[in-house]
Amino acid sequence: MSRSDVLVDADWVQARIDDPKVVIVEVDEDTSAYDKNHIKNAVRIDWKQDLQDPVRRDFVDQAGFEKLLSEKGIGNDDTVVLYGGNNNWFASYAYWYFKLYGHQDVKLLDGGRKKWELDSRDLVDGSEVPARPATEYKAKAQDVSIRAFRDDVVAAIGSLNLVDVRSPDEFSGKLLAPAHLPQEQSQRPGHIPTARNIPWSKSANDDGTFKSDDELKELYEGEGVDLAKDTIAYCRIGERSAHSWFVLHELLGQPNVKNYDGSWTEYGSLVGVPIELGAAK
Amino acid sequence: MCGAKAGGPDLAGIDVATETIIQGSVTRDGEPVTGYVRLLDGGGEFTAEVPTSATGQFRFFAAPGTWTLRALVPGATVDRAVVAQRGDLTEVAIAV
Numbered sequence: 001m002s003r004s005d006v007l008v009d010a011d012w013v014q015a016r017i018d019d020p021k022v023v024i025v026e027v028d029e030d031t032s033a034y035d036k037n038h039i040k041n042a043v044r045i046d047w048k049q050d051l052q053d054p055v056r057r058d059f060v061d062q063a064g065f066e067k068l069l070s071e072k073g074i075g076n077d078d079t080v081v082l083y084g085g086n087n088n089w090f091a092s093y094a095y096w097y098f099k100l101y102g103h104q105d106v107k108l109l110d111g112g113r114k115k116w117e118l119d120s121r122d123l124v125d126g127s128e129v130p131a132r133p134a135t136e137y138k139a140k141a142q143d144v145s146i147r148a149f150r151d152d153v154v155a156a157i158g159s160l161n162l163v164d165v166r167s168p169d170e171f172s173g174k175l176l177a178p179a180h181l182p183q184e185q186s187q188r189p190g191h192i193p194t195a196r197n198i199p200w201s202k203s204a205n206d207d208g209t210f211k212s213d214d215e216l217k218e219l220y221e222g223e224g225v226d227l228a229k230d231t232i233a234y235c236r237i238g239e240r241s242a243h244s245w246f247v248l249h250e251l252l253g254q255p256n257v258k259n260y261d262g263s264w265t266e267y268g269s270l271v272g273v274p275i276e277l278g279a280a281k
Numbered sequence: 282m283c284g285a286k287a288g289g290p291d292l293a294g295i296d297v298a299t300e301t302i303i304q305g306s307v308t309r310d311g312e313p314v315t316g317y318v319r320l321l322d323g324g325g326e327f328t329a330e331v332p333t334s335a336t337g338q339f340r341f342f343a344a345p346g347t348w349t350l351r352a353l354v355p356g357a358t359v360d361r362a363v364v365a366q367r368g369d370l371t372e373v374a375i376a377v
Contacts, residue, residue, distance in 0.1 A: 085332060180330070
């Protein structure tokens with residue numbers, strides 16, 4: 001798989017904007033952004049309402065994912081192009097879901113909504129929603145080779161690569177959440193011992209596009225990540241680490257990379273697990 | 282959309298005393314600008330980013346210390362250094 005199989009630019013999307021077999025999907029942290037405006041013919045997936053179990057802390061299950069995609073009019077053989085705000089954090093998270101449930105052809109729009117806006121490209125009014133006939137989508141069983149759970153993470157301390165992709169201030173314990181969110185949180189601050197702090201933002205340019213493969217490889221190796229070993233990425237709730245998972249697994253083609261979606265909101269609340277404070281050593 | 286509002290977004294429901302808030306607005310010739318504001322830490326590392334509201338406003342919940350605000354709007358990037366304190370509102374007006 002090459003970079004162009006998983007990452008497309010705005011011109012690529014513009015050229016296929018009316019192609020019914022290419023489904024453009026907006027996934028935003030601010031789930032109301034779509035209502036304001038969006039790329040023509042884009043459908044919305046709400047990362048909270050649509051992708052989470054309504055009661056337990058977990059994902060929608062296989063049947064739930066099938067129902068969601070069927071209702072959105074997405075077929076198994078459609079090409080799905082994801083984009084969103086906040087440098088594609090939640091679009092990357094959704095990308096990882098599509099891979100988790102076995103969708104074949106899924107891509108990210110490089111730079112997401114931000115670059116599209118900064119380039120002053122056209123957006124249609126929020127009320128203009130495409131009519132896509134319902135499908136009978138069939139998802140595969142979850143591919144847990146790309147998903148880490150808390151016991152995997154505890155077992156990885158001191159042996160596998162743990163990559164904490166939060167900002168340096170969250171890693172050190174100075175902040176408990178990304179700084180656009182209130183800081184009062186129930187978890188303990190800090191990071192998982194032996195984790196390297198490689199913020200997701202180092203893998204992207206200011207306009208939200210990904211850096212080149214060479215720059216990305218150099219970034220991880222320069223921070224002491226042995227790419228020959230298995231890697232687990234985490235952040236606060238698993239969306240920024242989905243972005244770094246995309247870099248490692250999809251762009252750099254590293255086979256053994258998992259995203260820990262429980263991330264710091266789970267780990268920082270566990271009783272008895274080791275936590276380290278302070279800046280990266 | 283209505284014009285730019287002075288200062289950051291409304292603080293209703295926010296415990297100002299326990300947070301370190303940096304907020305404000307981004308304007309061009311007095312009119313709100315649609316764009317993004319990034320918060321960089323004392324070492325220049327990315328900490329957060331928000332889109333500006335329809336009235337050009339933004340807000341961050343930071344920690345005490347020195348920060349840089351970087352406004353990204355079509356055709357321009359503007360940096361502003363700020364010092365934030367806990368329980369104190371840091372208001373920043375950015376003209377681009």
